[in-house]
Each structure stands twice: as structure tokens, then as C-alpha cells.
Amino acid sequence: MKTSLSSIKNALAKGFSKEDFTDEKKIKIYSDNKWKQFVYRNDVPKSVLKSDFDWEDSNDGFFKYRNIWYHLSQFMKITDGSSFYGDWDGYYGDSFFSGVLIKLSDDGERYKVATYIS
Numbered sequence: 001m002k003t004s005l006s007s008i009k010n011a012l013a014k015g016f017s018k019e020d021f022t023d024e025k026k027i028k029i030y031s032d033n034k035w036k037q038f039v040y041r042n043d044v045p046k047s048v049l050k051s052d053f054d055w056e057d058s059n060d061g062f063f064k065y066r067n068i069w070y071h072l073s074q075f076m077k078i079t080d081g082s083s084f085y086g087d088w089d090g091y092y093g094d095s096f097f098s099g100v101l102i103k104l105s106d107d108g109e110r111y112k113v114a115t116y117i118s
Contacts (some may be wrong), residue, residue: 029086031114035105038063038072065100065113072111075102088114 039062041049048069053062061072075090085091085101093099103112 027085027116027118029088029101029114029116031101031112033112035110035112036063037110044069063111063113066115070100072102075100085116091116 041059088101090102098117101114
């Protein structure tokens, strides 16, 4: 998507809005749509805890997706009610154009995960 300089200036003048910089029709979401259980801390390899989660004290909320370990606390909650991310509950941006989406079960014990690309 091309963004003109005038549209950026207009957005800056009135405040940022994702509608100014995104095209909702172009986002692609890839998921197997299966519910999975979170992993407990003692099931995460110690080397991963030491290198990637030395700041995290939680005993649960870990999961592995596409060979990368994540913790639920790394995800930003989607609160704007926008259809940009569909009915997903949170996102973790791994680049400007892509990231990981998470959907939590009502009891918070299970999750669905997806990759988004814009």
C-alpha cells in the first residue's frame, strides 16, 4: 500500500488512526484454528527461560509457535473493537508488516494462534 506524504501530514494533524495507514482488505491471517493448552514454566527448556524469559516470573502462559517460545504477557490486548484483526484478542508484532495473533478461550486456559501479514 502506498502512503502519500499528504495523508501522513493529515494523520499527524488530527492524531494517528490505523485507517490512515492500513488497508483492512490486505491483511492476511493464517491459522490452523485449533485450541491448544498453555505450557507451564517447568516444561519450557531452561536455556529458553534463561535467554528469553529471565524477566518473567509467571508459572503458566507459555507456548511455542513456529519454533519460537512466547509468553502471554508479550501480547498487546486488542481493545479498539476494530475488525482489522477480526475476533482475535491480542497481537505481537514481529515486524512492521507481520506478527502473531492470539485468541483466548473464555476460561483463559487454552488459546488459538495465527500469523498475520499485511
